[in-house]
Amino acid sequence: DYGIDMQMPGMVIATTRTNPAIGGGLIGFDAEIARKMRGVQAILPITGGIAVVADNTWRAFQAAQAVECDWGPAPYPANSADQFETVANSFTDDHQDSRLKDQGNVADALLHGPLIKAEYRIPYLAHAPLEPMSVVVQLSRQRLDIWTGTQIPRFVQANMARLTELDAENVHVHVLMSGGSFGRRLEDDYIAQAVEIAMQLPDTPIKMIWQREEDFTHDFPRPLAIAHARGTVKSGAVDAFDLSIAAPSVAESSLARLRQPAIGPDVAIVAGAWDQPYSIPHYRVTGYRVPAMVPISSWRSVGASGNSFMHESFFDELCHAAGTDPLAERLRVCWHMPSQKVLEAVAEMSNWGSDPGPGRGRGVAFTLSFGVPVAEVIEVTQTDQGIRIDRAFVAADVGRVLDPKNFEAQVQGGVIFGLGHAMNCELTYENGVPQQDNYHVYEGMRMHQTPEIIVRGLENGAKIRGIGEPAVPPAAPALANAIFAATGKRIRELPLSKSIDFV
Known part of the structure; x- marks a missing residue:
């Protein structure tokens, strides 16, 4: 399986929307309209932005765009x-x-x-791989499972253990096929986002998929x-x-x-x-x-x-x-x-x-x-x-x-x-x-x-x-x-x- 194709019983779909200015933060957001949209189950704060949890990918994507966000400035030189x-x-x-x-x-x-x-x-x-950043996570009290295409599974294990305050031996990284990487999956930023969502929805299997625009604007x-x-x-x-x-x-x-x-x-x-x-x-x-x-x-x-x-x-x-x-x-x-x-x-x-x-x-x-x-x-x-x-x-x-x-x-x-x-x-x-x-x-x-x-x-x-x-x-x-x-x-x-x- 590729991460984008993986299915699990009871799984929900999530996507994220973060500050399009690289490194910028989120000052605040208004999700009143998005919460009323069909299939939306939760809208959650994450580092630098928001996450939408829904019953399918399309509804998650549409709701994410409906959230009004107040973004902070970028800390880097602004123009090419x-x-x-x-x-x-x-x-x-x-x-x-x-x-x-x-x-x-x-x-x-x-x-x-x-x-x-x-x-x-x-x-x-x-990098622009054909498969956008995607990952499936499930967090319980003593165990975190991660299914994704990654080039750095040991770093993922260590970094997500630190994020969740679990022992590294209780973080299990299941490496899947990748739909392209070219170096992009040497990063674990998208995995950290999914784990942040899972920390707010424990015991729920969550598939997080980035929108293509999110993938481009938050590339390294x-x-x-x-x-x-x-x-x-x-x-x-x-x-x-x-x-x-x-x-x-x-x-x-x-x-x-x-x-x-x-x-x-x-x-x-x-x-x-x-x-x-x-x-x-x-x-x-x-x-x-x-x-x-x-x-x-x-x-x-x-x-x-x-x-x-x-x-x-x-x-x-x-x-x-x-x-x-x-x-x-x-x-x-x-x-x-x-x-x-x-x-x-x-x-x-x-x-x-x-x-x-x-x-x-x-x-x-x-x-x-x-x-x-x-x-x-x-x-x-x-x-x-x-x-x-x-x-x-x-x-x-x-x-x-x-x-x-x-x-x-x-x-x-x-x-x-x-x-x-x-x-x-x-x-x-x-x-x-x-x-x-x-x-x-x-x-x-x-x-x-x-x-x-x-x-x-x-x-x-x-x-x-x-x-x-x-x-x-x-x-x-x-x-x-x-x-x-x-x-x-x-x-x-x-x-x-x-x-x-x-x-």
């Missing part, structure tokens, strides 16, 4: 422009979090130009980030590459909610950039920790999801400035044999180097993440209506492909996930409230836009690795690089649809 300004102001010595890559003499090399520089930006992204998104990139080329090759990335810390934010310390630098700020197997003469990657803003969390492929766009797009810029082939240059600087092999494979698969034809372009990107090297080539066509994505070629090395069909499916799903978010998706804030609250304003890739995706699994790696996340990061830069190849337009901010149309 303010948030990006905070990021932009964080490229300072006192905000430096890490410098995990520093080879050669970057400072000196940058003096011997011509200097190539660019700024890249990526937005907040929602992937963080926004800005990168400052500088580089030089010499003798037809990349000579210096200096990448500085400023972003809030996922570890600091998410571990605090789990009551765990975040010790040392946050590697996620520079993941997918500092750890690439490129031997560039002068190569530096620096991370800057942005002061905490809205609560954030891990998102499918974590830091590499956005950093790969910034790293691989600028590497492409340097290749074009040097007058060298972008795939050949990646092969030239790559020192890691399995990574070399995926680049060679994707070159052969895509017939790289051949003329794609008028109005068409190919882009390549490579990312080593989670121990898995992945190379992707995207082919696009420029039409009168916009960019059409024709084909995607992907080579990945997980050491041993144990299940070829699932391997192919995970890679294809990862590419679609990466492309769709790169094309269309962002989470923006106005007056402290997320402006995207459902799929009609947070569109992924539609079926008619999905390209043919050709996948090859290689087995040169020394260890068996997972493939659920590594196909995501190279998709965005491969697409952006393909658009440049077809149009001559270099796009440095996601989503790409802010700068170009897709068909």
Whole structure:
């Protein structure tokens, strides 16, 4: 069962409505109209909002919207422009979090130009799983049972024991299938809400389901980030590459909610950039920790999801400035044999180097993440209506492909996930409230836009690795690089649809 489908005898349905401004509280509410609505059994206060208990989901949802709530202000920067300004102001010595890559003499090399520089930006992204947050709970005097899809059952057990003042051994977490997560179910906020309801309705099995709008506006998104990139080329090759990335810390934010310390630098700020197997003469990657803003969390492929766009797009810029082939240059600087092999494979698969034809372009990107090297080539066509994505070629090395069909499916799903978010998706804030609250304003890739995706699994790696996340990061830069190849337009901010149309 999925949590949203589970049934129990005597079960009631609940939903919640909390302050749409993240972190804001509830000053008061008027539920007079909602209490008179058909099927409504109770309207209860919970932390930051209200809960409606009814005899079915639809009636609970309708009643929740009928409650008049007086919301408190948000404690975080209210608007996206303010948030990006905070990021932009964080490229300072006192905000430096890490410098995990520093080879050669970057400072000196940058003096011997011509200097190539660019700024890249990526937005907040929602997790938006198809199954909204849902959980079934039942609390008696000495026992709490929880049925839900979760990635953190032990933390759920400990945190709900603390909330109910039960011994942890009396809190039983039954892990169900999840209808998508992408990192969202690393949080237990929705479970705590259901337990708060159960504490007011003991001995009653309660299924709590969030409305889709509640799911979007109370997500813990992937963080926004800005990168400052500088580089030089010499003798037809990349000579210096200096990448500085400023972003809030996922570890600091998410571990605090789990009551765990975040010790040392946050590697996620520079993941997918500092750890690439490129031997560039002068190569530096620096991370800057942005002061905490809205609560954030891990998102499918974590830091590499956005950093790969910034790293691989600028590497492409340097290749074009040097007058060298972008795939050949990646092969030239790559020192890691399995990574070399995926680049060679994707070159052969895509017939790289051949003329794609008028109005068409190919882009390549490579990312080593989670121990898995992945190379992707995207082919696009420029039409009168916009960019059409024709084909995607992907080579990945997980050491041993144990299940070829699932391997192919995970890679294809990862590419679609990466492309769709790169094309269309962002989470923006106005007056402290997320402006995207459902799929009609947070569109992924539609079926008619999905390209043919050709996948090859290689087995040169020394260890068996997972493939659920590594196909995501190279998709965005491969697409952006393909658009440049077809149009001559270099796009440095996601989503790409802010700068170009897709068909």
